Amino acid sequence: MTSIPAHPTIRRIATLRGHTGTVGGVWFSPDGQTLASSEADVGNLQLWDVRTHRRIRAPLTSAVLVFQSAAISPDGETLITGGADRAQFWQLPSLRQSGRSLELSDHTLRPFDVVALSPDGRTLATGGNDGEDLWLWDVASRRQRGKVLTGHEGGVDGLLFSPDGRTLAVSSHIGDGVVRLWDVESRRQRGEALTGHQGGVGAMVFSPDGSTLAVSASVGADGLVRLWDTATGTQRGEPLRARTVGVSALAYSGDGKTIVTLGFYSGLVLRFWDAATHKERAKPLELARLSQPIAFTADGLTLATGSYEDHGIRLWRIE
Template sequence: VRLWDVATGHERATLTGHTGTVGWVAFSPDGTQLATASDDRTVRLWDVATGHERATLTGHTGTVEWVAFSPDGTQLATASDDWTVRLWDVATGHERATLTGHTGTVGWVAFSPDGTQLATASTDRTVRLWDVATGHERATLITGHTGTVWWVAFSPDGTQLATASTDRTARLWDVATGHERATLTGHTGAVGWVAFSPDGTQLATASDDRTARLWAIT
């Protein structure tokens, strides 16, 4: 992994230690730390100012597909093709919980804006909602998608969840109940990305049909 000075374009540091492909990186909310995920089955935490490694997080038995910091930066969620998600204490590097239930690769995780919930998306065609404090599953969103779920995003107020799938649809869910609110159809290819506008009134979807679409959220 390499760190670059945005103003000058000069390289600031090369972060070495992984023994496999590094597939994803994420900065902590305060910008002082970087998490890196690899197919060497580890996640590493780095000090951005120095480029030094702070911790190596081990436990996954497959490629780590994704990492995400909690909004307050105290926790890290990691998703893997070992079918699990793990929650880690950033300060200590210790594992807090292993979230099990998915029956396929977990490719994406997202914290709710208030950090109390975690959404996980999988090739098993489901999205699951978890209580971060306890590690317990709150809901499985199993009705609807007929393909891999590639992406999940919480609305800015945390009341809705948007999901994107290879079944060419995006779906909106009520977080409190786990019920589907709407199916957004029109794309003719897999939908790989969804993002809410900052005020939560619109949703953007991107597809391999070479289009992006904007939707009004009511």
């Protein structure tokens, strides 16, 4: 269990250099000790040791596809990458391919743009931004679990399992951002869709106990973050108003008492909120100029930001 101090500060702990093109995505392992990063336009994925700030092995490259999403298993032994028409499995730290890839016979679809791994590492969720379908796969057998989950208008842009793995949140980035909650075991949607996230969904995060889902709007001058009861699908209290141009990243502290928002104003701005009262509880911190992509560790204390200017990845620590 980790908490955020009453008067937090931010410290840059390292700059990771190795990418020559625009960084397209960054993903922490569940324990926060490994970071995967990919380039936006070419098949180049790199792994980093967060403690030593060094690259792990040579980059993983592909002449066929871009690595658009990635997930690391809870035991730290497997990397799963998603891109266009396939999801691939790699041994860690060797980065040797592990078993067969996941592919569908209809190669006109892009069902693996987004991948998410359940907390127990047994189920993989995949979807694409050009279709309305969502797939669940058994990681061990590489077989599909149950029926295809349909109806995600605007495609699948974000996937997130709850901490207990029983709920899957699915977001669309288009228009009045919609989030649907699915019961993983029954394959049934829980309640009505969660709507009202202006310009699409910017980020999602479950509270550590899984009872609340925080969802941000990707645009909008108020930087609204709505908090939803995952059992009833109703909104909890008033939204957080981060007063930024959207909120691109969210995190809960490990003890669940603080929500951290990261949005853009004149630069990247971190704000800290009391999870119970929804009131700002500390002075905002300005981080840097506009950077993407962004990822938090599970405890909300470490974050990684990609740079448009030099293709470096900055690691930051909240103290």
